[in-house]
Amino acid sequence: MNTTKIKRTLSFRWAIGCALIALIAGCVYLDGVEQPGSVKAGEALEAALHAHVDVAEDRQNVRFVIAVLAPRSWNAAQNMQMSYVSQDFGSGTLVQVPVGVKAPNSGNNLDWSPALKNKFGIGPNLIDDMEWVVFWTKEQYTLHNGDKPKIDAQISIKSGMQNVKFKVGYFIGSSIDGLDDYLGGPGAKYKTWFSDCFEVTDGEGDVVDFCNPPQTFVDPYRSTDNDILTLTYDRDILPGPLGEEIYLCATAELADGKTKTVCEVSSANRLKAVTGAKGRFEMTFWPRQYFGLQEGEVMERFIYYFTDQTGNIKVGYANTEEPFVYTFTCD
Known part of the structure; x- marks a missing residue:
């Protein structure tokens, strides 16, 4: 200490x-x-x-x-x-x-x-x-x-x-x-x-850093896989290789040990620029629909990174390829 x-x-x-x-x-x-x-x-x-x-x-x-x-x-x-x-x-x-x-x-x-x-x-x-x-x-x-x-x-x-x-x-x-x-x-x-x-x-x-602006965050901070989430990425917090076209690549980790990945360069996965917030991009989605969960399947967390229109660039934690992690927790 x-x-x-x-x-x-x-x-x-x-x-x-x-x-x-x-x-x-x-x-x-x-x-x-x-x-x-x-x-x-x-x-x-x-x-x-x-x-x-x-x-x-x-x-x-x-x-x-x-x-x-x-x-x-x-x-x-x-x-x-x-x-x-x-x-x-x-x-x-x-x-x-x-x-x-x-x-x-x-x-x-x-x-x-x-x-x-x-x-x-x-x-x-x-x-x-x-x-x-x-x-x-x-x-x-x-x-x-x-x-x-x-x-x-x-x-x-x-x-x-x-x-x-x-x-x-x-x-x-x-x-x-x-x-x-x-x-x-x-x-x-x-x-x-x-x-x-x-x-x-x-x-x-x-x-978990409450003090410094995060590269990415999910709102609400606490949720279940059945809540509507808004994921935000701030490209300018730690400038990296991504331009204006930014896409989400994410893998859901289920309670039974299975995984489901959504990683396509498509309009459904593209983040939109936030009006009036330079360098910020976001997308809003329903996790159960986004990952195609079936009845009875429960998602514990998802890991994710961002990519460009080529799909070749991976931007994760601190601009490395280590993915970000969001864990579902709810009071």
Whole structure:
């Protein structure tokens, strides 16, 4: 495991804005996050989050809320523990916010996790297969005007077994203010932060890279062989030998061990240029029809590469002849 800690002491540009409105609204400050740059598959990501609040009005029954953005495959809700120490409140643990608890000021009365997803999406990550996992303090606190409570939280998340790169997201706020954007960004009564690219190594399969634009991707990311898929290829991410005529060559791998290959230079297999996205090509298809599956046949994955009008060029992973792989997974 890479044990070198990467400390992010955050000099927020909105600090001046907070100071101007502190007498009216109060502010949450995310002072810093410490986390490693990588862990081995199955090991825990250990992070420390440091924050404080400038309280501008008396509040009762307040819980501090901390959330983390992680890949869905980590099942972080069941594999994460949080605790905290505060000079003002002592120490304690955080627990997952129960389903059905709405995030205040979320605009459309959403539970906390979907509210954060609706508000912040997946941050700077590029594959939408991530979730916000939201915890809050077991204890409720009374805050008084002029208080400046500090919280140091310890976060431990068991990583998944897949090799992956992504940018970890962190959120801190309160159960009272939720997603209150008081006077816009500088006055928001919450704060978020995203790490540099974090990596899980020594795991299973090819690296799933959430950080960098992929050569090719399939939408939806999770599906069955009975869903409609859109496969996209970005020719300019890693320039190679293909021109404007790009064709799909794919092999379906079935659950019974059989394979079916579709690899013809034909209009049915040609990718179309994406309007307004230079260098991007895509095709939409129904896998069961495309590969001619019969009733009872189940496809586990398909491997594929791209070729030109001659059929002689093979462009796979990193412009080699190693094929790309799409595995069917569905919740």
